[in-house]
Amino acid sequence: MLNLTRPDGSLPEDFHVSRRTAAGMLFAGYAVAAFSADAAPITTPSDGLITEWTTIPNGAPKPLPAFVARPAGKGTHPTILVVNEVFGIHEWIKDVCRRLAKAGYVAVAPDFFYRSGVDLPAKSDLKEILAVVNEAGDAQVDSDVRATTDWIKKQAFAKPQAIGITGFCWGGQVVWRSAMVDPDIKAGVAWYGQLKKVTLRTAELKAPVLGLYGGLDKGITLEDVAAMRAALKAAGRKDEIVVYPQAEHGFLADYRASYNEAASADAWPKLLAFMRANGVA
Template identity: 45%
Template sequence: MAGHNPMPNSSPAMTRRGFVTATLAAGFALAVRPISAATIATDEAELTAGEIRISTGDGPMPAYRAKPQSGAGFPVVLVVQEIFGVHEHIKDVCRRFAKLGYLAIAPELFTRQGDVSKMTDIDEIRSKVVSQVPDAQVLSDLDAAVAWAKESGEGNIERLGITGFCWGGRIVWLYAAHNPQLKAGVAWYGRLAGNPTPLQPKHPLDVASSLKAPVLGLYGAEDKGIPLDTVEQMKATLQSAGGTSQFVIYPNAPHAFHADYRPSYRKEAAEDGWKRLQDWFKKNGVA
């Protein structure tokens, strides 16, 4: 990726910063301990998995990559982190995809703003790091990950999907409006509405009518942070735009019901959502 040019949507906020996080965190983020006994651990047998460096317009970005050990030209799935960064849970999700035959890439999208893995307070993570991350930077970094998949020869970007959780679920919707190469997305309980800021000028509701790929939204009816009325607004906007995006609402599920390392985990909803994700990617030309 030497010589890779900055993406057109690069912003001054992206280039003024150095890279705070030079490598990925080991283990789980401190803010999510203790780790639940239900935590899923996917091994690396028959996989190639580990940290890589992805060239961006202002330096190398750490990312986690997992793929089958043999072969090439795998379908590509971008895995977008929660607010806790690319810690062990996100790495494990990448390995789960690799076991299914995908090249999974999880870029550390907070790398310029701070190392959230060492922070113990969720409010501090939100205020000092997450709120400081420009959407334009995130979309550009995801584009850089797609370029890496292509230039490395490991992935077939004609079969490109994206999934993300919580903070990353919101990003899935934005990326589906951003990249015309995308085949499909799956957003796990990502926020749909909010007040615009200079760094986050638009939310999924604002781009719902201009999606370039269908998104499957997986949400919990008991999610205290995402009002169901915003889900209904999103559904109505998508329907009026004539797209094929869909929602599944799990009746007894809270926020972060897929996060098996946390008390919010709901096994039945998580497993159903994972199956629906696979079916969605197959239906829309990713798998």
């Protein structure tokens, strides 16, 4: 079994994947570097949904690819950007999009690492993965988020004033930043995203954020959470951080050993309620 509990990936000793196991995981479409052999991933059916890849103009020579899941039929819907972990757009991220679409949302998952041309879900080497991730600097990612919200506002199936964002691990920190730099974002839900870099920027937040964290997270400590709560209070913010004492990093990821069913069952409805309460409905 692979054990991935660190905030932005694993250490080399966490990767012990045989060729046979890796081939099976890749065939299933999940990230090879984090899949647990004992996992029983949730699979959300796509009936009643439209799922497709699209491209989003972002000023780059090649536009930004994005996976989209949305309710079929006519009408407009609120939209949630889904920001991936370091492993790129793989089957679990697509399933999260389908879950949101089943709840009545348009879910858009941009492939922020596409410029590298590397198939990240197929990689098991941490150094190779992080080399690609580190190429995507904050300014570039923030710009891609802005391009995505601009694109959403032009779509006939989306409510232009009802855009939220959620993200996991690496993507959790993107959520905090997006709530600072993108005025089209009405609410964010950050799942176990690193806090140190954003703690000093709480005064820049323009949209409310709900943070969901694991008390057993080895990379994001309870001290980090306490510092963020203090910074939010000092900035006059009412953003909320929920800590699940028995949960590790990555507790929503049902394809990983860190999956915590109880924490996930409590946290997912909180995401939906937070979006509704803040106009993403």
